Amino acid sequence: MDEHIVVGVDIGTTKVCAVVAAKNELGQINILGMGMAASDGLNRGVVVNIDRTVNAVRKAIEEAERAAGVEVHNVIVGIAGDHVQSFQSRGVVTIRSGEITQQDVQRLLEDTMQVSLPADREILHVIPQEFIVDGQDGVADPVGMSGVRMEANVHIITGLISAAKNIYRCIEKAGFQVADIVLEPLASSFAVLHDDEKEVGVALIDIGGGTTDIAVFEDHTIRHTAVIAVAGNKVTDDIGKGMSVMRDQAEQLKRQFGTALVDVADPNEQIEIPGIGGRPEKTIGRDALAQVIQPRMEEILEIASIEIKQRSEYGRHLGVGCVLTGGGSLIPGTAELAAEVLGMEARIGRPMGLSGGLVEEVSDPKFSTGVGLVLYGMRPEIIGGSTLSEDVRAESNDHNEGQTLMDRLAARMKSWFDEL
Structure with a gap:
């Protein structure tokens, strides 16, 4: 088959979702298979039980394999959790030849990475914001330009080494190889945001089970990322305590009868x-x-509002408001409540950009991250890098048993920059 097949695995707090997609010669993306398994091996987006997570990963991928009729070897996996942090960095290099080459850009990005990080943290992504050539700012791609001095502002996203290692370990114990690891709010943004929204300014709020992920875009570039440890599971816990029911029953009540606005709930409906x-x-x-659900949803959205308006400093630049996605956004009235709390337009985001296959099955906000991971695998240039699928495949063939996971993580980041 003349198809490029990519597999994305979203390891969430409440579910593990695997999506198999293929790109044909016309550039159309078809969903070949999808698998889902309940997950109880994570807490707030971080792996706390390896064996349970491995079983859920294996089950979800095997289900997707059966649906797609393909054998999966390499997967692109998402990472989240409130350990994820982001900040801006700046670097500068001189240009000896007078004309900027790809190697000069690589040297500059390596210079921006010279930041002091705690021993337990690793850089996940380095995303260029803008290049400045001889004082001229606003340069998107400096390769081929003349100049003697080049600077760059970049967005650096870091996470705990142990969290990344545990995700690698779960995938490998399940019998698969990690082709790349991608921040989940970034992945979700590829699936649910329009290009014109990213240009004008938009905030993505992905309400999952254990974490609420935030990504702020403006001028086609990601400006701020954050992960909050308050999400859909807290709503379920509140229902369980408030209504004196078991957790499974609370989850069912939330999905079947829940609404985020007291005003629209029918008091006569029993x-x-x-x-x-x-x-x-x-x-x-x-x-x-x-009355139990609304206060918690308000709290989630208020924390998101603080992150967007105060910490990102881009609150005033969001011309089209915010887009909500993830399973937590499925509670009716969430978009209306978000518009009220954040004081901006809000809509529910569903995966888009797909041509055929199981499109209807994955056009649900809870599959945004899984679909986003495969879209990233098809077009890695959307964040300024390139996928490591080919590198990791070659690397896994020559992989010796004595090589530690930490060495492979370091090699992964080195390869990522070699390809920039």
């Missing part, structure tokens, strides 16, 4: 709740359930 320990069933009004 919901039957099963009794615990042989106790009789009880009934509550749908508005009572909304």
Whole structure:
């Protein structure tokens, strides 16, 4: 088959999702298969139980393999968790030849990486914001330009080495190779944001089970990223405590009857709740359930608002407002509540940019990250880098058993910059 096949694996707090996609000679992207498994081996986006996570990863990928009719070897995996941090960095180099080459750009990006990081942290992504050639700013691609001095502003995203190592370990124990590791809010943005939104200014809020991921774009470039450890699971916990029901029942109530706005919940609509320990069933009004959900959703959106408006310093640049995605955004009324809390336009983002195959099955906000990972695999230039699929395949063939995972992580980052 003359197809380029990519597999994305979203290891979430509540689910592991695997998506298999292929790109044909016309450049169209088709979803060949999709698999999902319940995940209980993570806490707030970070692996806390290797064996449970390995089982969920294996189950999700095998389901996707069966649906697609292909054998999976390499996967692109997402990373999240409140350990993820981002900051701006700046570098400068001199140009000896007078004309800027790709090697000069690489030297400059390596210079921007000369930042002091704690021993337990690793750089995940270095994303150029703009280049400045001889004082002329706003340069998007300096290769081929004349100049003697080149500077760059970059966005550096870091994460805990142990968190990345545990994700690698889970994928490898499940019997697969890691082709690349991508920050989850970045991946989601590839699937749900339009190019014109990224140009005018938009904030992406991905409400998952364990974490809420944020990415702010302006002028086609990512300006700020953050991961918040308050998300959909907190809403479920509140329902469980407020309604005195078990966690599974609370999750079902949230999905079936939940709404994020008390004003739109019908007070006359009654919901039957099963009794615990042989106790009789009880009934509550749908508005009572909304009164439990709305305060927690407000809290999530208020923390997101602080991150977007204060910490990113780009709150005033968001011409089209915000886009909400992830499973947590499926609660009816979330977009309206977000518009009220953030004071800007809001819409629910669903995966797009797909041509055929299981498009309807994955056109749901909870699959945004999984679809985004395969879109990144098809077009790695969308964040200014390139995928390591080919490198890692070659590397895994010559891989000796004595090489540590840490060496491979270091080699991964080195390869990433070699290809820039």
